[in-house]
Amino acid sequence: MNLRSSVDIITEWDIVAARQLGRNEAKDVGFGTVDQARITTAISELARNIYLYAGKGNIEIKQIAEGNLKGLQVIASDKGPGIADVRKVMEDGFTTSGGLGAGLPGVKRLMDDFKIETVFGEGTVISATKWLR
Amino acid sequence: MMTRIPILKLRECLIVSIQWELDDQTALAFQEDLLAKLHTTAARGVVLDLTPIDFIDSFIAKVLGDVINMSGLMGAKVVITGIQPAVAITLIELGIRLENVVTALDLENGLEKLERELED
Ligand SMILES: Nc1ncnc2c1ncn2[C@@H]1O[C@H](COP(=O)(O)OP(=O)(O)OP(=O)(O)O)[C@@H](O)[C@H]1O
Ligand SMILES: [Mg+2]
Numbered sequence: 092m093n094l095r096s097s098v099d100i101i102t103e104w105d106i107v108a109a110r111q112l113g114r115n116e117a118k119d120v121g122f123g124t125v126d127q128a129r130i131t132t133a134i135s136e137l138a139r140n141i142y143l144y145a146g147k148g149n150i151e152i153k154q155i156a157e158g159n160l161k162g163l164q165v166i167a168s169d170k171g172p173g174i175a176d177v178r179k180v181m182e183d184g185f186t187t188s189g190g191l192g193a194g195l196p197g198v199k200r201l202m203d204d205f206k207i208e209t210v211f212g213e214g215t216v217i218s219a220t221k222w223l224r
Numbered sequence: 225m226m227t228r229i230p231i232l233k234l235r236e237c238l239i240v241s242i243q244w245e246l247d248d249q250t251a252l253a254f255q256e257d258l259l260a261k262l263h264t265t266a267a268r269g270v271v272l273d274l275t276p277i278d279f280i281d282s283f284i285a286k287v288l289g290d291v292i293n294m295s296g297l298m299g300a301k302v303v304i305t306g307i308q309p310a311v312a313i314t315l316i317e318l319g320i321r322l323e324n325v326v327t328a329l330d331l332e333n334g335l336e337k338l339e340r341e342l343e344d
Contacts, residue, residue, distance in 0.1 A: 103247065103248050103249065104247065106247070106248070107245065107247050110279075111245075114278075124278070124308075124309075125309065125310040125313055125314075127310070128278060128279040128308075128310035128314045129310075129313075129314055129317070131278070131279040132279045132280070132314045132318065135279070135281040135283075136282060139248075139281070139283060183319050190282060190283070190286060191286050191320065193285070193318045193319050193320055194281075194282050196319060197282060197317065197318035197319055200317045200318070200319070201314060201317050201318065
């Protein structure tokens with residue numbers, strides 16, 4: 092099983108489209124309302140970060156399976172400025188845009204697996220997975 | 225595509241029921257509309273009902289927090305009602321504490337609470 096769908100993030104409205112797609116996929120996998128809200132929120136944070144900091148990029152949503160475990164993986168990728176100090180952006184309250192600085196540390200807590208790959212000056216790929224229990 | 229959130233006036237209070245998923249523009253327009261309405265009506269309280277809202281991210285949380293602080297500056301109290309369990313859980317996991325915010329279970333309780341506070 093490897094169902095995937097994706098949304099290009101170019102305008103603000105694409106953030107709405109990405110989280111709606113995420114919620115539908117989460118329902119489809121069988122997640123309950125709390126996990127649906129976690130996944131929707133995580134996608135909203137990642138999509139908005141792309142829009143704000145990279146200008147444009149892509150959110151891919153994949154239904155995945157590992158053994159008996161089913162899950163939903165969200166991959167946010169952009170060719171923006173990249174992140175110079177990954178440790179710093181994972182701190183609660185760190186922001187370069189006057190936000191709450193809650194997005195990335197929040198996504199890490201909302202999801203089960205979380206990974207940032209970034210090259211300063213080249214772009215960022217963030218992957219976050221929620222497993223169905 | 226932008227929708228405007230209706231703001232109703234009941235006695236000394238404004239009542240807002242957010243019925244749709246909030247996109248960024250709608251949230252920001254709402255912030256301005258509410259402050260303008262507070263100004264023109266001289267309302268002393270606001271009940272903000274979030275019953276249909278099924279998630280709140282850091283942006284919406286910031287807008288809501290700002291609305292509450294700005295309303296306070298204008299002399300109005302805000303009561304938030306109808307936060308769904310899933311929303312409460314994700315807000316805490318995001319690390320967002322809506323501090324000093326008065327909440328109530330539903331619109332009716334919220335209005336009662338607000339009117340009691342305004343009497344004091
Ligand atoms: N895709 C990205 N490309 C480049 N920099 C990024 C990217 N995503 C996040 N950042 C940087 O990491 C910082 C922290 O991001 P985070 O989402 O945690 O907080 P925020 O966006 O500043 O505020 P909030 O999400 O609470 O509104 C951002 O301020 C930005 O500098
Ligand atoms: Mg962010």
